[in-house]
Amino acid sequence: MPANLYESNLIQRCCDGDRTAYRELYDYTAGELLAIAIRYMRSKQEAEDVLQEAYIKIFKNLASFNRQASVKTWMIRIVINTSLNTLRKDQHVSSWDLSIVEDKEFNELPLDQFEYSELLGFIHQLPVGCKSVFNLYAIEGYNHKEIAGMLEISEGTSKSQYHRAKMLLQEMIISSEEKLKTKVI
């Protein structure tokens, strides 16, 4: 069965009140959504708390979901918004480092040399503001105007934070790469 047809049937069953369908939808999406939540939060436990809240919102609003769109995209959006709201409530995004960032070219990164968990580790080392903007722009594909709206910051701040995130990641990756080379030698 094609994925979108399967999703459509699953949503319909949920809307019909089939409680097993809720569990099926959870099993179908939880792993991917948790991976996304982890990128925004500081730990797996925090990410699971976010996921719990997100799933409750998803199940409550499933009937209003536009069936023409992808349910996964819709669910990802809810998870991201819930993550950002949690960060905002915890005041992790209360202050933004607006220091001037030096404009420099970034070299092509040897990301394929790193495991997923290592890359995730780099992202987690970013300051919260930088991390959110980086996740939203580089991985989720939002533009700076959309990010500014989501994080309630200016578009300039979003660009500044993203630039800073890139710079910090570059340093982490180069440093890690050098350590790797040293070990090999």
Place this chain on the structure above:
Amino acid sequence: MSGKYEKQWKDAMSGASVEPSENLWGNIAANMDAERGRNNWLTILLIAATVTVAFAFPLTVGNSSFEARPDEYNELVQSSIDDNTTVDNASIEDQNTIDKSITDETEFVANQSDKENLLAQNNTEISDTDQDIRIITSNDKKLTERTAELNTNSIAVTGSNDISVLAADPYGLGLDDSGVLYALEPDALENHYLLPFYLSQPHEMERELLASLNMGRGSASSAGGSSGIGNLFASDRYEALADFGSNKISTDDRYENKGITSYLGAGIEVPFGEKLALLAGVGYLAQKATGMSNIVVDDGGEYKPVSAYDPIEPGAVFLSDSYEYSVLNSFLNIPITVKYPFINKKVKLRGGIGLSTDIMVGHKVSSSEYSSASYQPKAMEYKPVVFSGLANLDVRYDLSESYGVAFEMGYRKGLTSIDESQQYYPSSFTAGLVLFYKIR
């Protein structure tokens, strides 16, 4: 825009999956169950609150009432009766005498032919119903027949302008095709209090189901007082004319106390445009009052009560003692309203205008001493269906994502008359509560 750098990261990070803890689903399911439980309780609490308000509101809003006959008018009528000049049968036939006594009194005097018809009809009717008019003694309620004699029948035509209006107006003393003798003074025909329509609530421009409870006070007759807002405070209806000869037969001694009205409605709100919302619904209005009457009607050997508003029909029996009755008028209301938000914050303020169709579905008079009686609207010269214009203002507060409550004040004005003679346009001022539920 995303470039090569971003694509590298996206490719590296997308598609990842992390196994959730085993208890995560259990927590989600437990939260969902708790949420359902809270919603059920909230629904029960809202229903309970509605029922409570339905009973408590009439007690706290004392003005949600209607009155049939103010005391000052009773005094006026009594005074007029005491001072009146009896016009006997011979006098009635003397047109010159009648002309003078009526035209001297008021600008409301009907024209000559109307008076001739009126008086002739009146005589005829009384003659036809002589055998039906009786008096019941006060002690044992035993009926004592007493014949009404035409040559002693009297009509008060002097004493005050108001009384001359009663005598001169064919509506006040006319007969309809079925032989019903009207004894209603037109300026005070009616003052019942239509409670409006249900309330509306806007919220994030989604469809919502509504339940409302409104209370209020107003006049059903614009002729009862000044126009516009002043009409809200118009004098109430009184009953004065069933005086078939105060000395010879009996006098009408009916009045109605202030009563309570209530309205319960439900509807749906559908947004349209960027800000507007269309509301439609249906509601039930009940107005109940008690009164005193000394008239019953003989319906095939069974005596039934006659309220202060009801016409006196052939077969009416005048009692020497009054009895207490209660009257219940009920209406089906179908309102349509357009709402516009002036303030759309946590507390919302909206104004609305619309139309309402009001259908009279019942008029029932009850007494513990006599059998209940129901009168058809047509027999009372009511139109069974009238249309009203609505204007209202509501303040709403959201209790949760799904439920909210609003307080609404409104004004309604009849666009069509409630009577066949097209003289009386109802109006009312109302206040009420609305509960709403957002459709997901």
